[in-house]
Amino acid sequence: IxxxxxxxxxxxxxxxxxxxxxxxxxxxxxxxxxxxxxxxxxxxxxxxxxxxxxxxxxxxxxxxxxxxxxxxxxxxxxxxxxxxxxxxxxxxxxxxxxxxxxxxxxxxxxxxxxxxxxxxxxxxxxxxxxxxxxxxxxxxxxENATFGIPGVREHSCFLKEIGDAQQIRKKIMDCVETATFKDQTPEEVERLLHMVVVGGGPTGVEFAGELQDFFDQDIKKWVPEISDKFKVTLIEALPNVLPMFSKQLIDYTESTFKEEKITIMTKTAVKKVTDKTVEAEYTGPDGKKTMQVMPYGLLVWATGNAxxxxxxxxxxxxxxxxxxxxxxxxxxxxxxxxxxxxxxxxxxxxxxxxxxxxxxxxxxxxxxxxxxxxxxxxxxxxxxxxxxxxxxxxxxxxxxxxxxxxxxxxxxxxIKDIKPFHYTHQGSLAYIGSERAVADVSWLNGNFATGGGLTYLFWRSAYLSMCFSTRNRVLVVLDWLKSKAFGRDVSR
Ligand code: NAD
Incomplete structure (x- = not known):
């Protein structure tokens, strides 16, 4: 075939x-x-x-x-x-x-x-x-929005272009290999294996899910000594992630992340980034603000467009x-x-x-x-x-x-032939890790909000059908099969 x-x-x-x-x-x-x-x-x-x-x-x-x-x-x-x-x-x-x-x-x-x-x-x-x-x-x-926050451009990775994805892929393995290097201090190991994602829109959520999958399904097998130290944190300034999805799917995403052991920090706005730390301000239910300094190994910045x-x-x-x-x-x-x-x-x-x-x-x-x-x-x-x-x-x-x-x-x-532009929303889809996805789909004049394993298959087939060419489709299917059969490639 x-x-x-x-x-x-x-x-x-x-x-x-x-x-x-x-x-x-x-x-x-x-x-x-x-x-x-x-x-x-x-x-x-x-x-x-x-x-x-x-x-x-x-x-x-x-x-x-x-x-x-x-x-x-x-x-x-x-x-x-x-x-x-x-x-x-x-x-x-x-x-x-x-x-x-x-x-x-x-x-x-x-x-x-x-x-x-x-x-x-x-x-x-x-x-x-x-x-x-x-x-x-x-x-x-x-281009990527940084809101003029100091240190973002210099120290974080974005996720917009192919070069960004390649840089992240290298950096993940660099952090893993450096963390296992001879005589690293426990603090340095913890820092290097702390992966921080800023922005709880679909880009940040999908990346956090993919990253945790990579760790759970592959890295953990090849580098078992870091099993209990690898940590993904998603930071979002608003009270919840994925604001464009329904409440039910937001809750589903948050509970899935909890199961996957991804930490979500909402109502937390990053204010400063250095080469090793992220400084973020948390707003409590009483409106009280507290600053937190988090050491990180990889920082991915996904806070939207400028x-x-x-x-x-x-x-x-x-x-x-x-x-x-x-x-x-x-x-x-x-x-x-x-x-x-x-x-x-x-x-x-x-x-x-x-x-x-x-x-x-x-x-x-x-x-x-x-x-x-x-x-x-x-x-x-x-x-x-x-x-x-x-x-x-x-x-x-x-x-x-x-x-x-x-x-x-x-x-x-x-002028009958040229009607003004009208956008038809067909729905929103996002992958949330561990072979689950969320979908808010408008179909047959109704709105359907679903999440889970079947939605994941729907997500896969929808994205496959949207690929530009037959060549792209064949290559993506082969990549999926390859990573399933042999695991993802952990070389840098
Ligand atoms: P976004 O604008 O959707 O989300 C960015 C998030 O970052 C916001 O929720 C914002 O509150 C948060 N943020 C901003 N500054 C922050 C700070 N200093 N600290 C902490 N959090 C901060 O960005 P995106 O995910 O890159 O998406 C961009 C656009 O592309 C959106 O319209 C999105 O719907 C679309 N998109 C859709 C999909 C999909 O449907 N699967 C995937 C990717 C992107």
Missing amino acids: IGGTAYLAYGVYEQKHPDDQFEPDPTKKNLVILGTGWGAVSLLKKLDTENYNVIVISPRNYFLFTPLLPSCTTGTVEHRSIMEPIRSILRHKKAAVKYYEAEATKIDPERKVVAIDDNSDIKGASNKTEVSYDMLVVSVGA VRPVVRDLMSQIPAQKDSRRGLAVNEYLVVQGTKDIWATGDCAVAGYAPTAQVASQEGAFLARLFNTMAKSEAIEQQIHDLSSSLNLQPGNTAEIAKEIETHERQLRR
Whole structure:
């Protein structure tokens, strides 16, 4: 069966070779897409690339299936299994798409150009240049929020990119091997084997669960002398973890963690990090605050998103963005407020939804439909552009603007083919360790909240079906089988 599946995957993989990269057609508009994450890739998947000169710019030349990133930190899944090269995604498009591996360093909405820097590792090969656009989609995501807390950037590991997962995987084993080194003091052993996770959102919870699994199922077998010393602590500032899940699932997660011997510290906010300690403030039921200093070996920081510098810079150039804090405020067509020809999707856009992969992917698909329809009908395109510019009038006379917006909304509704973006929440899923998961799923007009072993199988099959390609799916299944049969690889 495996041989057959591999052959099938190989067939799918081999079926198309990339066309030459295009020479821009002067009769078509330049559509520049920044990013290769959920928003950008879902747009590219459905976009009819024959209608535009499409240029993709991203420092990461692959799409990363982020829901399985916590599994990479322990080797349950290998990192290459959840990466899909952007070149392989683009070769399936009808018309060739240009790709530049570079970081967008500045967007100039006046001159309609994006400054890019390829940050090449090849000595003397680094290039800085500009790319001009007629239409721009900003899908650059977000960076890790540190809230300016001292020591976080210098001493903790984040969990956003493949490099972060690889760093964590090495660090776990470094702590284990160093703790078992000759003549270590008991205090140092305890410190090295204390794994601290800050942030009780899904990233922190999934990572804590995976880490405890790694210890219980593998490390303990190979390094039995540390059995009673390895400890995972999850620190959360709010009164409970996973605030987006129902009360029942929060309780289930907390009791599962208790069984797994993961310590949860809620109402505890980290205030300072040093190379060996975390300083956190606990707020008691009477409101009394106490400081605690915890030595750690590994510190993983998962406290959510912050705006990237290139996005912050763009916001500072657009007066209509002055009140937006969390990213580029967009209208219901995902047009960046205060602009006519810039759209934003995913974690860098503020559209009124949580910054999740599900939202970004639906936004990307929406933009693809929008751009396809725009290209098909010149008349509709003209209408949309006019409407977007009127909708993005700078703040001033609010009553007049509100009235105008209302008129435009009525007009928009009349354009049957392009309805405003509407997000359909399909539910939330999270792995919580020891082969259990929690799921809040909207299905058949009902909401289902479940947790446990069966939910874990559902979690696995849902994530598998969401993987980008057949190749990814086959590799992930093989990784699961491999880690089950032989245990996770504990080499550094
Ligand atoms: P998050 O924003 O969901 O959670 C971060 C948590 O860190 C918050 O609960 C916050 O109270 C806490 N925090 C902040 N500062 C702190 C401090 N100094 N000390 C202690 N705690 C502190 O972040 P995330 O988990 O990275 O998720 C980001 C987004 O991605 C969310 O929208 C989330 O829903 C989504 N996501 C979803 C899944 C899933 O559905 N399985 C997985 C990963 C991420």
